[in-house]
Amino acid sequence: MPRKKSIYTFLQAQVAAFLGGVTDYGLMIVFTEVVKLHFTFSILISGTVGAVINFSINRFWVFKNQSGYSSHINSQLFKFALVVLGSISLKSSGTLILQKVFQIDYRIGRLITDSFVSYGFNYPLIKYWVFRVNEKQNVIESN
Known part of the structure; x- marks a missing residue:
């Protein structure tokens, strides 16, 4: 049962990341293509909005x-x-490196960078550090 719950939590977290990520990515495109900001600044703004959505979910x-x-x-x-x-920071620098060094379009570079950052950085830290619930909290909150 704990393994099943862990898989379910992981899938839920992916939904949260997806919704925050779609918002983030869409706004990045708008700020870069329409507002004409450099994509690193667009990522800063759009990432903040996506983060609020992700945190809430x-x-x-x-x-x-x-x-x-x-x-x-x-x-x-x-x-x-x-x-x-x-x-x-990882998304901006990774996207910039892929664009400058490998001439990969920033939109594609961002998707590549996001996949590594999401699974290797965001999810473990969010699960095990930000929302970690210790046993004392479980007892207090269940009463």
């Missing part, structure tokens, strides 16, 4: 970690913000 649906304690959410927001900063 993860907190209230995936990890159901919605304790009423404001310090608890403040801690999660702080940790999530650090993950987002790392994620945006």
Whole structure:
């Protein structure tokens, strides 16, 4: 049963990442192609919006970690913000490297970079650091 729950949580997290990611990617295209910002700046703005969506879905649906304690959410927001900063930095630099060094279009480079950052950086940190629930919290919140 724990393995089944773990797979279900992983799939839910992928839905959250997908919804945040689609928003992020779409806004990146709009800011780059329509507003004419350099794609690294577009990624910063669009990544922030996508992160808000991702955080909300993860907190209230995936990890159901919605304790009423404001310090608890403040801690999660702080940790999530650090993950987002790392994620945006990795996505921007990875996309830039693929574009400059390998002449890969930024839209394709972004998709390649995102796949590595999402599974190798974002998911583990979000699951095991941002929304980690220790046994003490489980006992308190279940009462």
